[in-house]
Structure formats: C-alpha cells, structure tokens
Amino acid sequence: MLKCGEKFEVRVTALSGNCSSTSNISSMFETVPCAPANPQASYTCNSNVVIFSWTPTDNTLYYVATSVDSNGMSTECRTTDTTCYFTDAVCAQNYTYRVYAVTLQCNTDITEPVIVQTSPCLPTNLRRSAGCDPNRLVINWDSAAGALSYFVEVKGNTKESYNCTTSSNSCEITNVPCGEHLSMWIVASNNNCSSPQVLGEVAQTVPCTPNNVTVSVDCSQNSATFDWMESSGTILYVIFAQDAHGNSFSYMSMDSTRMIDGLRCGQNYTASVFGTDFICNSTTSQEVSFMTAPCPPTNIEAFRDCDANRAVIVWQNHQSTGLYTATIADQSADQLNCTSNTVNNCTITSLPCGKKYNVSVTYNDGNCPSASSVVSMDSGSTALN
DSSP states (O other), X not given: OOOTTOEEEEEOOOEETTXXXXXXXXXXXXXXXXXXXXXXXXXXXXXXXXXXXXXXXXXXXXXXXXXXXXXXXXXXXXXXXXXXXXXXXXXXXXXXXXXEEEOSXXXXXXXXXXXXXXXXXXXXXXXXXXXXXXXXXXXXXXXOTTOSEEEEEEEOTTOOEEEEEESSSEEEEESOOTTOEEEEEEEEEOSSOBOOXXXXXXXXXXXXXXXXXXXEEETTTTEEEEEEXXXXXOSXXXXXXXXXTSOEEEEEESSSEEEEOOOOTTOEEXXXXXXXXXXXXXXXXXXXXXXXXXXXXXXXXXXXXXXXXXXXXXXXXXXXXXXXXXXXXXXXXXXXXXXXXXXXXXXXXXXXXXXXXXXXXXXXXXXXXXXXXXXXXXXXXXXEO
C-alpha cells in the first residue's frame, strides 16, 4: 500500500520471452497528502469556546475542521491558519473534532477524532425536603444534564458548615442544629469539570424545643400564666393543657409567655409547650403540672341567734383537709370571722344586733383560697339560705 504524501516515478517496460524493452519515458505522481498531524483540542471548564489546532501540512490551500455534538449536529470551520475557534459549545455535550487539508489536486485524509467533554449543566431547584425530622436535613434538587456527582454544602447562622456528596438528586445531612436558617449551595461534576456553585433557597431546620417551662396560678381568677425560654426558629408557640378527666385545650402565643383563664376550679392540669414555623413543629417540652384554686363551698346558710348574739354558718362540699373561713361583714365593712378544719360549720360570737350582714365562706387548701358566694343575713332573720 502506498503511503500518503509520497512522490513516485513510473516507467513502463515490455517483456517478451527472455527479452525486455528499454524505457526512456517516465511519469511522476504524488499520493494523497497526509492528514494534518497532531490534532488537539483545548477547553476551559464552563466556557463556550473550544480551540482546535493541528500541525500544518505542505502545499495546502486551506483546512476544513468540523465539530459534531452528541446529537449529531455539525459545525464547520474553514481556515488558512492551523487553529479553529468553536464558540458554540454548550454544557453536557461530547464534541468530536476532525480536520482535513484541501490542496490543488486532492483533499487529505481526515484526522482521527478528538473528543471534548464539556462541563455539566447547572442543577436547579435546590430545596429542603418537606420532612420534619429533628436534627436531620434532607435536600433535593432537579438533576443536571451531564452530571455524574453532586456536592452540596450548607452553612448556618453559627457559621458551622455541613456537606454531602452523592450521585443521585437527593442527600441527607445529619446532626444539624435546630432552629437554623441555612444557606445552601450545590456543584455538579463530571469526569473533567465541575459547574459553578448554584445557590438554593434558604432552608430552615425544625424549631428548637421550648425549655424551662414554668407555671404560676392566679388563685383569684382561676387562671395560670406560663413562661418559657424563647426557642430558635419558632414563629408561634402552642400550649397544650389537659385536665384530670382527659379534657384538652390548646392556646397560642407569639411571645414566650401566655396567661390561660377560664380554668375550672379544683382541677389538676398538665401542660406542655411546642413551637412551630408553620412548616414544622418542634418536639414538645417537658410537662408541668399545676392545680387551680379550690372550688368554693356551696349551699352556705347562716343561722342567727339574737338572744345569744351569735351566728352559726353552715356549708357543703366539705373537704377533709385545709381550712374553712366564714366571714360576716356589716354595711360599714366591719368584719367578724370564724374558722374550721374539721367540720362543715363554725360559730361567730359577739355579733351585734340590728344590722344587715353579708356572709361568705372560703376554703384554703394550703396553696390557694377559693372564691366564695355571698349571702345576706338581716337582723330580724333566724335563718337565710
């Protein structure tokens, strides 16, 4: 086989038996010029330019270089130089480059292909998953064409950095603190290049649990005031309370304190607090227990003995512990009282006649005094319900 780019001289000789003719005439010819040597392509990651070059050949009029992408689309460059600049390169493509030379008589062979892999395309829609697992962040994104792997980095208010690497379009980062607002970046890579960093939406981790929950009871109002430490990442707090009969109630607060009123007297309650950012809820705080003020004595009756200048006060709903106090007040606000911790009555002595009195009974369980209903007692009455 003849080699490319060689010159040959041709002579014709006639043969007959043992004799051959002489030849004084010859002809010269040259084989097809060789293809341009040393083709090479230069590509800078994330650019749209590929520089394709080669070694010059002799007796060349010009060169024809071609670029073919992964979809079979072809681009041609004609030049008298030994370099072509292809400025239409896009992400996630494998480009094939070849070149041949055009001479006066023949075109050269075409070179062996040179393959260039461009950068992967940019990943999009980087976002936090809708899951609300504490101390765990799941991140999703839309896959990028041409990417073989992804690197995700997140950084929070504390400047602490977390990252994960994966070949899928999701990854999980553990041990992230609660109540953080995290900035997220992602980079896509293939065997040759990495994409620029792409910034995603801000991700908020699950709100922190409210701590140091305390409760104080207002005995006179049958109300309770809750206080707690503010928790990071929380927009709204929810107080959940339940009485001894299983009846439950919930209350909301934008601050780290909340008064709950309208509670039933003489009830044991348990309560806890959690925070929410309207997407996720924190874990629930430790429960606190409290008891409302005791219920007031009922069916109060006052029996007056004018001859003895005394009154006997009787009530129901008697408890075996605690202290009952009966109080009589006249219209000038002068008061007399008696107490009992054993029976459901007591006697007030030295009671002046000829006055109108208001009678009340309260019960104190050692923590709170109860409220009391008030009944009236006139000087001419012997008993009043």
